[in-house]
Amino acid sequence: MTSLFLVQATADSAAAGTHTLPTVDFWGLLFVFVLASFIGMGVIRRVSRLLHTPLMSITNAISAIAVVGSILVAGGEYPLVIKVLGAIALFASMTNIVSGFMITDRMLKMFKTDEKRPAGGKS
Amino acid sequence: MMHALTQLAYILATALFIFALHWMNTPATARKGVYAGVAGMTIAVLVTWVQPSVVTHLWIILPIIAGFVVGIPLARVPLTAVPQRTALSHAFGGLAAGLVGTAKYYLWFSEGPENLTAFRMIAIIVEILLGFLTFTGSLMAAGKLQEVKWIPQRPVTYPGQNLMNLLLLCVAVGLGAALVLHPTATWAPQLFPAIIVMALVFGVLLIIPIGGADMPTVIAILNAYAGLAAVAMGFVLDNKLLITAGALDGSSGLILAIIMCKAMNRSFSNVLFGAFGQVQLTKGAGEQKSYKGETPEGAAQILEQASLVVIVPGYGMAVAQAQHKVRELYDQLKKRGVTVKFAIHPVAGRMPGHMNVLLAEADIPYTDLVEMDEINPDMPQCDVCLVVGANDVVNPAARSDTSSPIYGMPIIDADKARSVFAIKRSKNPGFAGIDNELYFADKTWMLFGDAKAVIGELVKQLAGESGMH
Numbered sequence: 001m002t003s004l005f006l007v008q009a010t011a012d013s014a015a016a017g018t019h020t021l022p023t024v025d026f027w028g029l030l031f032v033f034v035l036a037s038f039i040g041m042g043v044i045r046r047v048s049r050l051l052h053t054p055l056m057s058i059t060n061a062i063s064a065i066a067v068v069g070s071i072l073v074a075g076g077e078y079p080l081v082i083k084v085l086g087a088i089a090l091f092a093s094m095t096n097i098v099s100g101f102m103i104t105d106r107m108l109k110m111f112k113t114d115e116k117r118p119a120g121g122k123s
Numbered sequence: 124m125m126h127a128l129t130q131l132a133y134i135l136a137t138a139l140f141i142f143a144l145h146w147m148n149t150p151a152t153a154r155k156g157v158y159a160g161v162a163g164m165t166i167a168v169l170v171t172w173v174q175p176s177v178v179t180h181l182w183i184i185l186p187i188i189a190g191f192v193v194g195i196p197l198a199r200v201p202l203t204a205v206p207q208r209t210a211l212s213h214a215f216g217g218l219a220a221g222l223v224g225t226a227k228y229y230l231w232f233s234e235g236p237e238n239l240t241a242f243r244m245i246a247i248i249v250e251i252l253l254g255f256l257t258f259t260g261s262l263m264a265a266g267k268l269q270e271v272k273w274i275p276q277r278p279v280t281y282p283g284q285n286l287m288n289l290l291l292l293c294v295a296v297g298l299g300a301a302l303v304l305h306p307t308a309t310w311a312p313q314l315f316p317a318i319i320v321m322a323l324v325f326g327v328l329l330i331i332p333i334g335g336a337d338m339p340t341v342i343a344i345l346n347a348y349a350g351l352a353a354v355a356m357g358f359v360l361d362n363k364l365l366i367t368a369g370a371l372d373g374s375s376g377l378i379l380a381i382i383m384c385k386a387m388n389r390s391f392s393n394v395l396f397g398a399f400g401q402v403q404l405t406k407g408a409g410e411q412k413s414y415k416g417e418t419p420e421g422a423a424q425i426l427e428q429a430s431l432v433v434i435v436p437g438y439g440m441a442v443a444q445a446q447h448k449v450r451e452l453y454d455q456l457k458k459r460g461v462t463v464k465f466a467i468h469p470v471a472g473r474m475p476g477h478m479n480v481l482l483a484e485a486d487i488p489y490t491d492l493v494e495m496d497e498i499n500p501d502m503p504q505c506d507v508c509l510v511v512g513a514n515d516v517v518n519p520a521a522r523s524d525t526s527s528p529i530y531g532m533p534i535i536d537a538d539k540a541r542s543v544f545a546i547k548r549s550k551n552p553g554f555a556g557i558d559n560e561l562y563f564a565d566k567t568w569m570l571f572g573d574a575k576a577v578i579g580e581l582v583k584q585l586a587g588e589s590g591m592h
Contacts, residue, residue: 024361026242033354036367039141040374046148049469050489052379052476053205055147056346058160060212062140063350063372066219068171069360073226074186075177083179085226087186092215094190095197097164100212102198103205105157110483111150113490
């Protein structure tokens with residue numbers, strides 16, 4: 001596995017041209033992270049305790065936002081090994097998105113008040 | 124132009140995610156939240172897909188199809204299997220983060236080493252550590268919950284366990300630091316997999332000492348880790364959407380974990396390093412106490428005359444799949460004008476909110492599912508408290524016995540009810556090995572048998588009597 005990476009590495013660095021130095025505003029990102037965490041806590045604290053299981057499955061689906069990174073890695077013009085890693089990550093994220101949202105909705109459908117309950121209920 | 128549109132779409136997706144969680148604050152609007160979440164995710168996927176750097180579409184289409192093929196059956200598991208499904212999806216989340224971090228590192232190592240700045244390397248190391256330890260840790264948790272044969276159910280402990288785990292973590296972090304300082308050294312590509320292996324091993328070691336009762340907390344912690352791994356990926360890829368969505372998930376896991384810990388009167392470190400479920404084996408063989416048994420006929424008569432019945436469900440109800448029978452009992456009692464409430468302890472079951480979902484599945488209106496703190500003041504007015512497969516959460520030792528391992532844990536005050544019926548599978552003392560004083564109290568009668576069968580018998584008694592009238 002590692003040797004494969006190395007072969008790839010030398011071949012690609014020869015092919016790669018000049019690169020502009022990255023200008024990433026890390027402090028800006030950190031800022032966003034801290035603020036988003038506070039918003040998250042504020043919102044989550046008010047979630048009904050009845051719904052903690054669906055909450056966990058919906059946040060699970062939302063954290064599968066890793067799908068964004070996976071698409072960028074799997075679909076880019078990259079060496080095969082890299083794309084395979086990306087494709088596996090994409091598969092894992094997509095599974096979480098599909099099953100996370102679907103099971104959340106399935107559970108939420110079950111929460112009924114007395115009036116909305118089918119007469120006698122199903123057995 | 125493309126950049127501006129992308130950023131706008133990502134902001135929209137973030138807003139939709141926040142609304143998705145906001146609408147979860149009541150069951151009435153919660154389904155709207157799912158639609159908002161789906162909309163946000165669809166926008167995020169499509170906008171990312173049309174980025175100019177994305178050129179090979181087959182590599183995207185195939186994994187997406189595979190994701191649907193596996194995801195749809197995973198969404199249809201029985202609700203009693205929801206804890207392990209959740210753990211499994213944390214594992215997938217961790218795996219995705221770990222793999223993307225790995226891919227990005229090797230990519231930059233070969234194609235643009237100047238991208239491997241210190242800040243970015245720190246983010247990559249955090250991403251793969253959290254990602255891979257969440258992966259194996261969650262797989263272990265899922266295996267324990269699913270009761271897979273080759274994964275020990277009982278907590279596994281050995282001398283020096285915590286020290287060893289800590290040491291392993293320190294070594295992994297130390298090697299990570301070396302990589303941060305020398306990301307392009309010739310030995311760096313060999314060191315990277317070593318860190319991955321350590322994270323994988325650490326995940327396993329972290330979960331093997333954890334017992335079933337601690338699963339709600341541990342699942343919540345793993346949830347937070349999976350979210351934080353996505354945040355780290357956002358730092359690596361310079362993508363704010365990943366950071367915001369990951370932070371929402373991370374804070375959700377954190378808050379749930381805090382709620383679970385409070386509900387057990389324990390600290391994070393105590394849950395993770397305490398190996399609950401081992402300590403109390405010394406006690407027990409002392410005084411011989413006796414239970415009072417009761418027949419379903421007798422119990423049905425008493426239930427019928429009650430005006431307030433409180434049912435305390437626990438993991439035993441889930442194991443016996445008794446929720447539908449419980450609903451039949453609920454209906455029978457309601458028909459007679461008896462008020463029936465369910466007392467839900469935050470850690471009842473194997474994940475946060477587990478009991479609520481099972482009872483909702485059985486068509487019990489959520490307005491009758493009452494939290495511990497709200498039901499406790501009403502317990503002295505309760506005529507009959509029916510305990511269905513719950514044990515620790517109604518054990519008065521938590522209030523009085525300082526030597527008990529559950530001392531200090533808030534409990535449902537079942538012992539303050541006028542009478543108590545407890546359904547229990549066998550006469551062996553305590554499921555978890557902890558004696559429960561409640562079962563020996565004067566006002567407690569035991570109904571021995573499988574929860575589903577016993578409640579079915581109660582329903583039959585009640586229904587039979589109404590037939591005769």
